Amino acid sequence: MQDHRQSILSASLAILREKGYAGFTQPRVAAAAGLRQSHLTYYFPTRIDLLMVVARVAIDRQLVAVDGILTASSVRKAATTIASVAVRHENTRVIMALAQAADQEPALREFFRELADGIIVRAGKLLINLNIEPTDERCYQLHSMSVGMAVIDLATARKNGERRAARTLEAALTSMRKGATG
């Protein structure tokens, strides 16, 4: 039943979301998918096999999520939209878990290079929409700020995280715009 593969993937993402990489175990995933652990290994012989496929799916989804930001046409709108994505802890947990895995599993790094490149391209498009010249420095600035805010917000779990992120992004984008024209 090919359907099982799908439910294993869904369950894996749910586990990563809720428990992080440390909680990503075959028994847990199998239970969440309604299978026995020994059955799961039929579809994904090793833990890494599963992790690779899960990472593939997660990275693709993350790029799709970033696509949703591109339409913003004002600096303020862009800032608030990026901020709202950055403080979505479910996303952050999955990506962070995979990032740590990538540090140990070189095979995963390729996915993260792909994700990073994809985000840079999209950041460039956003900047063009905002009438800001898309230098690599500016694109990388947006990317690193978003990632940093997501991580900081996850670790500190503060109430005003989203507003603060939005304000800071808006200030940075405004500053870029001035730099571009002056």
Next chain:
Amino acid sequence: MQDHRQSILSASLAILREKGYAGFTQPRVAAAAGLRQSHLTYYFPTRIDLLMVVARVAIDRQLVAVDGILTASSVRKAATTIASVAVRHENTRVIMALAQAADQEPALREFFRELADGIIVRAGKLLINLNIEPTDERCYQLHSMSVGMAVIDLATARKNGERRAARTLEAALTSMRKGATG
């Protein structure tokens, strides 16, 4: 022998550095410290007990490391110094490992709030040194960029990471300075 506590802490940090949070197990730490696992639990009854003390040490050290950046008096020097710290993967691994743990263990979050606040204060001092008005947005921008760069560099493991980070930080700081005077 109080000395054992110290070697357990050193061993713990070494494990987090090399293996991340997933590799942080009592048997591994004990072996690295030259003790039996069952002896380790005498000093630190549960895994979380040990983690809390390790986090305390790691956060303090991180703040000390950040203190070393404050002396920079030019934008370029500040950018290159921050970049060199950001791409030090040993640091990043430890802090990231603890950040993920903090997401699961609320008791750890207080440490991260302390770290985040400490970094904001230090970022403010640095900005003053650079003749840039230290708004909260600018401080948080520096903080989030540094964190993001560290994480991205860890996950992608690219060669030009440090140079790119330095260039981007320099551009951001320069942009802030223009914003401050114009």
Next chain:
DNA sequence: GTCTATAGATAGATAGAC
């Protein structure tokens, strides 16, 4: 081809020896 019982390794914690 699909699924499971079971082995083999490793984790964390405790009761108790010295």
Next chain:
DNA sequence: GTCTATCTATCTATAGAC
């Protein structure tokens, strides 16, 4: 107070049943 043997739970992987 210091240290260890040992128990229980949990993990990954494989050999083999259907």
